[in-house]
Structure formats: structure tokens, C-alpha cells
Amino acid sequence: MRISVIGCGYLGAVHAACMADAGHEVVGIDRDEEKVRMLSAGRAPFFEPGLPELLAHPPGRLRFSTDIADAASASVHFITVGTPQVAGGTAADVSFVDAAVDGLLPHLSAGDVVVGKSTVPVGTAGRLAARIESAGARLVWNPEFLREGRAVSDTVAPDRVVYGVAEGDETSVGVLDAVYARSLERGIPRIVTDHATAELVKIAANSFLATKISFINAMAEIAEATGADVTTLADAIGHDARIGRRFLNAGIGFGGGCMPKDIRAFQARAAELGLASSLAFLDEVDQINLRRRQRAVDLVREELGPLERRRIAVLGLAFKPDSDDVRDSPALEIACRLRALGATVTATDPEAITTARRSAPEIEYAVGVRAAVHGADAIVVATEWPQFRALVPAEVARWTAARVIIDGRNCLDAEAWRAAGFRYRGLGRS
Ligand SMILES: NC(=O)C1=CN([C@@H]2O[C@H](COP(=O)(O)OP(=O)(O)OC[C@H]3O[C@@H](n4cnc5c(N)ncnc54)[C@H](O)[C@@H]3O)[C@@H](O)[C@H]2O)C=CC1
Numbered sequence: 001m002r003i004s005v006i007g008c009g010y011l012g013a014v015h016a017a018c019m020a021d022a023g024h025e026v027v028g029i030d031r032d033e034e035k036v037r038m039l040s041a042g043r044a045p046f047f048e049p050g051l052p053e054l055l056a057h058p059p060g061r062l063r064f065s066t067d068i069a070d071a072a073s074a075s076v077h078f079i080t081v082g083t084p085q086v087a088g089g090t091a092a093d094v095s096f097v098d099a100a101v102d103g104l105l106p107h108l109s110a111g112d113v114v115v116g117k118s119t120v121p122v123g124t125a126g127r128l129a130a131r132i133e134s135a136g137a138r139l140v141w142n143p144e145f146l147r148e149g150r151a152v153s154d155t156v157a158p159d160r161v162v163y164g165v166a167e168g169d170e171t172s173v174g175v176l177d178a179v180y181a182r183s184l185e186r187g188i189p190r191i192v193t194d195h196a197t198a199e200l201v202k203i204a205a206n207s208f209l210a211t212k213i214s215f216i217n218a219m220a221e222i223a224e225a226t227g228a229d230v231t232t233l234a235d236a237i238g239h240d241a242r243i244g245r246r247f248l249n250a251g252i253g254f255g256g257g258c259m260p261k262d263i264r265a266f267q268a269r270a271a272e273l274g275l276a277s278s279l280a281f282l283d284e285v286d287q288i289n290l291r292r293r294q295r296a297v298d299l300v301r302e303e304l305g306p307l308e309r310r311r312i313a314v315l316g317l318a319f320k321p322d323s324d325d326v327r328d329s330p331a332l333e334i335a336c337r338l339r340a341l342g343a344t345v346t347a348t349d350p351e352a353i354t355t356a357r358r359s360a361p362e363i364e365y366a367v368g369v370r371a372a373v374h375g376a377d378a379i380v381v382a383t384e385w386p387q388f389r390a391l392v393p394a395e396v397a398r399w400t401a402a403r404v405i406i407d408g409r410n411c412l413d414a415e416a417w418r419a420a421g422f423r424y425r426g427l428g429r430s
């Protein structure tokens with residue numbers, strides 16, 4: 001099929017590359033010239049495992065452009081532009097979605113299908129549908145559930161696909177089935193519903209995951225006050241199949257370009273609908289989450305006292321491993337707060353130094369753990385990269401005089417670090 005993908009960021013670039021790999025003819029469109037230049041040269045503009053391979057061996061079916069008119073050659077158009085938090089508020093800024101649709105309208109042909117993938121407030125599709133239908137095209141809302149760091153495999157083999165279609169629009173269902181034929185052949189569940197339900201499925205899923213993380217972080221707060229161990233607690237309740245162990249890792253909490261802004265946008269939308277109290281719990285989810293970042297900072301202060309003239313090594317900057325994304329990263333925020341308290345902060349990350357430096361130039365950056373911990377008084381592990389989990393405590397002890405390690409992701413072997421002479425502090429761990 002001939003496909004356009006409008007917005008080639010973390011979601012769109014991966015989607016475009018995977019659609020081409022699945023055999024479709026794809027044009028990726030972005031207004032960012034540098035991004036398009038890199039993608040056209042076969043280079044990924046951000047770190048995502050598996051993406052460079054897909055871009056480096058283009059099957060001749062994948063091209064990129066800054067010109068929305070190039071979408072005219074396609075009959076299926078994915079909208080994958082950003083929906084960030086509005087400046088100074090909590091609602092989602094859908095102006096990029098509106099602008100993408102406005103730009104696309106003159107290039108639509110009768111029978112085309114526009115497929116919304118961006119995460120939007122419920123009701124957005126209903127608002128856009130009339131404009132798209134006036135051009136003789138149809139609108140499907142097809143939310144995306146991929147995780148950064150696993151974006152390629154999640155696109156190829158998602159847990160499910162959801163199509164939100166206008167009533168009776170069997171034609172669009174058939175078109176999307178053809179687009180996703182390779183995934184559907186694997187037996188992946190496919191849910192066909194209306195626009196509003198599809199929009200809600202996405203935001204409900206992210207809200208549930210955020211709630212699960214904040215639940216375990218609330219347990220971490222209780223564990224800290226009672227001498228209990230939240231990791232053992234998570235293991236124990238996680239054995240109950242109704243609860244499950246995934247997304248029960250306590251620590252400095254969730255960040256990234258989506259989950260935090262999505263739960264805030266959902267609350268803002270509920271308030272517009274006169275239903276603020278239905279989602280009031282999401283405010284608690286947010287507050288618990290943000291408190292855990294401060295808890296990591298407080299642990300450093302408990303161990304070191306005032307931070308002026310202290311040096312702190314922060315291991316990890318990305319909001320999660322296997323990503324260079326520092327949007328609303330708990331790791332980067334902790335580094336900045338420590339710096340604001342007077343400490344000299346030297347941070348390292350296998351992939352996120354460049355992105356972090358752009359938003360936090362006040363931090364010192366070092367390549368590699370050995371350079372980062374040199375001269376430090378304390379070490380904070382803020383992103384659970386495998387290379388940090390694999391550190392040998394006795395070896396680290398030879399690189400630095402620091403004897404305090406704060407495990408912001410509860411990802412280290414506490415006993416091993418203690419045996420090497422470190423004061424180990426986890427979040428919610430005894
Ligand atoms: N990043 C992720 O893992 C996931 C993101 N989402 C959702 O997907 C959407 C996109 O997210 P990201 O890719 O992370 O954002 P991003 O900020 O990385 O990418 C958005 C891209 O859209 C481009 N853009 C904006 N307006 C445009 C226009 N009118 N025409 C052409 N290009 C335009 C920007 O230049 C940028 O490259 C958001 O709604 C997000 O919530 C959903 C699932 C996963």
C-alpha cells in the first residue's frame with residue numbers, strides 16, 4: 001500500500017520504517033529539516049534499538065520529505081505528530097494535530113484513509129472527522145502503545161491493535177487490515193470500536209500503568225517508615241496472577257514524553273466534561289510520582305549533609321534504559337536538583353548525554369562510569385542501564401573514594417555493595 005506518515009519523531013520515524021519493512025511504499029513527512037535530512041541519509045535522529053538497521057537497508061520503499069504535498073501519492077495517511085502539555089497548563093496541545101490535518105486536506109483524494117495515532121483528548125477524532133469526510137476521505141483512530149527502547153518490536157508485534165472507526169465504516173477496517181497484515185498474521189488481537197473508545201483505550205492504558213507504578217511507590221513510602229522492603233513486597237504480590245509483577249518496580253518513578261503529560265491531559269479533559277472527581281486519583285498518582293524524585297535527593301542529603309562543595313556522580317540521564325529520551329526524565333531532574341542545592345554533579349549515560357546537555361548545560365557530563373565517579377562523594381543510580389546493574393562494587397571502590405550509593409531504581413545487589421564497603425540506600429528498601 002502507499003502510506004504517508006506525518007510527524008517523524010520517536011513514534012513516526014519507527015512507524016514509517018516498520019511499514020516500509022512490512023512491504024509498503026512509505027513517505028515520512030516532518031517539518032523539521034534536520035530530522036528529514038538525517039532520516040533521508042539512513043540515520044536515526046534518536047537512539048532506538050533496531051531502527052538504524054531498518055533505515056540503513058532501505059528497501060527502496062522508504063523516503064522522507066518536509067513537503068506535505070508529497071503525501072498526495074499515498075492513500076493511507078498516519079498522523080503521528082506530538083501532543084505535548086500546553087505551555088503553562090496541563091491539557092494536551094492538539095494544535096500540531098490540527099495543523100497536520102489542515103496541511104493534509106488539500107492533498108487528500110476521495111477514498112483515502114487518515115489514521116490518527118497521536119495520543120489525543122477524547123473527542124478529538126469526532127471533531128476532525130467532518131473535515132476529513134468533506135474531502136471524501138475517512139478517519140480511523142488507531143492509538144499506539146509502543147514503548148521507547150522496544151519501539152521496533154512493539155510495532156511489529158503489538159499486544160493488540162485498536163481501530164476506532166465511524167459507524168459502519170467496514171471499508172477502513174479492510175484498509176487497516178491490509179496495512180497490518182503481517183502483524184495480524186501472527187494472531188495479534190484486533191479490536192474494532194468507535195472513535196471515542198479508541199481514544200480512551202490509549203489514555204486509559206497509560207493511566208493504569210502510571211497508577212500501578214505510583215501504587216508500588218506509595219508502598220515504598222510506607223516501607224521506608226516501617227523498615228519493610230518494597231522489592232520483596234512487589235515480588236510477593238506480583239506472584240498473584242491477578243496483580244502481576246510487571247510495572248511494580250519502585251524507585252524514582254515514571255517520566256518520559258508521554259506518561260506524565262498523558263495523565264495530566266486526561267484529568268484536564270475530565271474536568272472539561274464536568275467529571276474532575278472521576279479522575280481525581282490521577283492527581284495523587286502524579287504527586288506520589290514526583291515525590292519519589294525528591295526522596296532520592298533527600299537520601300543524598302541524609303548521607304552527605306549540606307551539598308555545597310560536594311561532588312555527586314549521577315549514573316543515568318534517560319527516563320528509561322535503551323533510550324536517549326530525557327523528556328521529563330526523573331534522572332535528569334534529580335541531577336538538576338542536586339546541582340541547584342550547590343553540589344557539583346557529574347553525570348553519565350550510555351546514550352543520553354547529548355540530549356541531556358541540550359536541556360541541562362549546568363551539569364558536568366562524563367563518558368563512562370569511571371570518569372563520572374572520579375572524585376565523587378556519593379553515587380546515584382538513576383536509570384537502570386544493564387551496564388550500571390553489572391557494575392562490580394569492589395572495582396568501583398577502586399575508582400572513587402565515594403562510599404555512598406543511592407539506588408534510585410532498586411536495581412543493584414544491596415548486599416554486594418555493602419560487602420564492598422558502600423552505604424547502600426534504595427528507595428523503599430530495608
Ligand atoms: N514516543 C512514544 O513512545 C509514543 C508516543 N505516542 C504519542 O505519539 C505522538 C508523537 O509522540 P513522539 O513521536 O514521542 O513526539 P516527537 O516530538 O518525538 O515527534 C513529533 C514530530 O512531529 C513533527 N511535527 C509536528 N507538527 C508537524 C506537522 N504539522 N507536519 C509535520 N511534522 C510535524 C515534529 O517536528 C516532530 O518530529 C504523541 O501524541 C505521543 O503521545 C504514542 C505512543 C508511544
Ligand SMILES: O=C(O)[C@H]1O[C@H](OP(=O)(O)OP(=O)(O)OC[C@H]2O[C@@H](n3ccc(=O)[nH]c3=O)[C@H](O)[C@@H]2O)[C@H](O)[C@@H](O)[C@@H]1O
Pocket residue numbers: 119144145146147148149206209213246247248249250251252253254255256257258259319320
Ligand atoms: O504513550 C506512550 O508514549 C507509551 O508510554 C509508555 O511507554 P514508555 O514511556 O516508552 O516507557 P515505559 O516502559 O512504560 O516506562 C515509563 C516510565 O515508567 C518507569 N517505570 C516503569 C516500570 C516500573 O515498574 N517502574 C517505573 O518507574 C520507567 O522508568 C519510565 O520512566 C507505555 O508503556 C507505552 O505503552 C505507551 O505507548
